[in-house]
Amino acid sequence: MSIKPSIGGPSAPTRGKSSYSASDSNDCVEIAVLPEATPIRDSKDIARDHLAVNPAAWAGFVRYAAG
Numbered sequence: 290m291s292i293k294p295s296i297g298g299p300s301a302p303t304r305g306k307s308s309y310s311a312s313d314s315n316d317c318v319e320i321a322v323l324p325e326a327t328p329i330r331d332s333k334d335i336a337r338d339h340l341a342v343n344p345a346a347w348a349g350f351v352r353y354a355a356g
Contacts, residue, residue, distance in 0.1 A: 306332060322347070 306317040317332045327347040330339040342350070 304330075320347075 304319045304321045306319045319330050319332045319335075321328050322344075324344070326341040326343060328339040328341045331337065
């Protein structure tokens, strides 16, 4: 799996989504890796609140998911 960037507004963080997501579909979870947190959102409903995890928790999840 790799992360593909998605487009946001000029002040929006650069978000990415899994390469497993279909390129013609918005059915995906998007992330933005920031120094203070990793916000996670549903790409179908970006107006909803996001879930944010701290960098250590995100790194642990990525190690687990890759294993």
